[in-house]
Amino acid sequence: TSEKWEVDPEDLILGDELGSGNFGLVWKGLWCDKKVAVKTVREDAMTEEEFKEEAQVMMKLSHPKLVQLYGVCMQRSPLYLVFEFLENGCLTDFLRSRRSSFSQEALLGMCLDVSEAMAYLESSNFIHRDLAARNCLVSETLVVKVSDFGMTRFVLDDQYTSSEGTKFSVKWSAPEVVKYKKFSSKSDVWSFGVLMWEVYSEGRMPYECRSNMEVVDSLIAGQRLLQPRLCPETVYQLMQWCWKEVSEGNRPSFALLLHELASLADC
Numbered sequence: 272t273s274e275k276w277e278v279d280p281e282d283l284i285l286g287d288e289l290g291s292g293n294f295g296l297v298w299k300g301l302w303c304d305k306k307v308a309v310k311t312v313r314e315d316a317m318t319e320e321e322f323k324e325e326a327q328v329m330m331k332l333s334h335p336k337l338v339q340l341y342g343v344c345m346q347r348s349p350l351y352l353v354f355e356f357l358e359n360g361c362l363t364d365f366l367r368s369r370r371s372s373f374s375q376e377a378l379l380g381m382c383l384d385v386s387e388a389m390a391y392l393e394s395s396n397f398i399h400r401d402l403a404a405r406n407c408l409v410s411e412t413l414v415v416k417v418s419d420f421g422m423t424r425f426v427l428d429d430q431y432t433s434s435e436g437t438k439f440s441v442k443w444s445a446p447e448v449v450k451y452k453k454f455s456s457k458s459d460v461w462s463f464g465v466l467m468w469e470v471y472s473e474g475r476m477p478y479e480c481r482s483n484m485e486v487v488d489s490l491i492a493g494q495r496l497l498q499p500r501l502c503p504e505t506v507y508q509l510m511q512w513c514w515k516e517v518s519e520g521n522r523p524s525f526a527l528l529l530h531e532l533a534s535l536a537d538c
């Protein structure tokens with residue numbers, strides 16, 4: 272008896288390799304005539320039992336600006352996670368490969384797409400935990416969609432999960448996450464500010480030459496990422512709002528950010 276979120280391996284055709292991720296290789300594939308991305312999960316890479324339960328929650332999350340999880344294939348090892356396929360790949364690479372070609376409208380549109388997905392996650396009480404341009408994908412029609420929501424919870428490699436680890440995304444993390452691992456929709460908002468900075472910097476690495484430790488120190492000293500050349504003052508103000516200390520109680524919600532970005536897009 273298979274559940275409806277279980278993908279029958281018979282229905283899945285694997286194609287070219289797309290890349291390698293946190294858990295293992297990612298393949299292009301076909302599932303019931305739909306183009307899909309299949310993430311394979313190495314046996315030692317994920318807390319499988321917990322993931323199986325959570326996968327059911329993640330499948331119920333559905334929004335036009337979220338990369339849809341279609342199902343999971345768990346009859347055999349490695350596990351397969353079957354996702355909606357996005358033709359234009361990860362947002363960081365997309366931005367880098369098309370530098371100097373983006374209109375202001377396009378850059379703002381990318382931020383707006385992500386804010387829509389995040390407002391939906393926020394209203395679903397679901398925390399992303401690793402929002403960054405590298406975890407967004409771009410569709411054939413250039414819609415940006417948010418991917419990998421909640422997935423870091425299942426990574427076993429402590430270089431990723433410990434804030435001292437070499438692979439921990441310190442540069443996207445709110446201070447309360449670096450200090451106490453206190454994840455919330457408000458810590459996602461901080462990351463969203465960094466993501467907007469990445470968009471307006473056309474895929475540059477935030478705090479380019481600094482080490483993680485130097486970044487933490489400069490944040491404590493009150494320094495923030497500088498205004499990218501392509502970024503209008505109005506958008507930079509939103510970024511800076513995302514980078515307030517959460518204890519001050521005045522980091523905006525995604526609902527509010529979406530509203531603000533939408534009104535900038537209307538101008």
Ligand code: ADP
Nearest residue numbers: 289290291292293294297308355356357360361
């Ligand atoms: P992980 O998040 O587990 O580290 P990634 O999401 O980075 O894995 O996947 C590795 C690569 O596979 C990405 O850089 C991207 O190019 C590609 N990829 C992942 N998911 C999709 C998808 N849904 N559609 C198209 N390409 C994808």
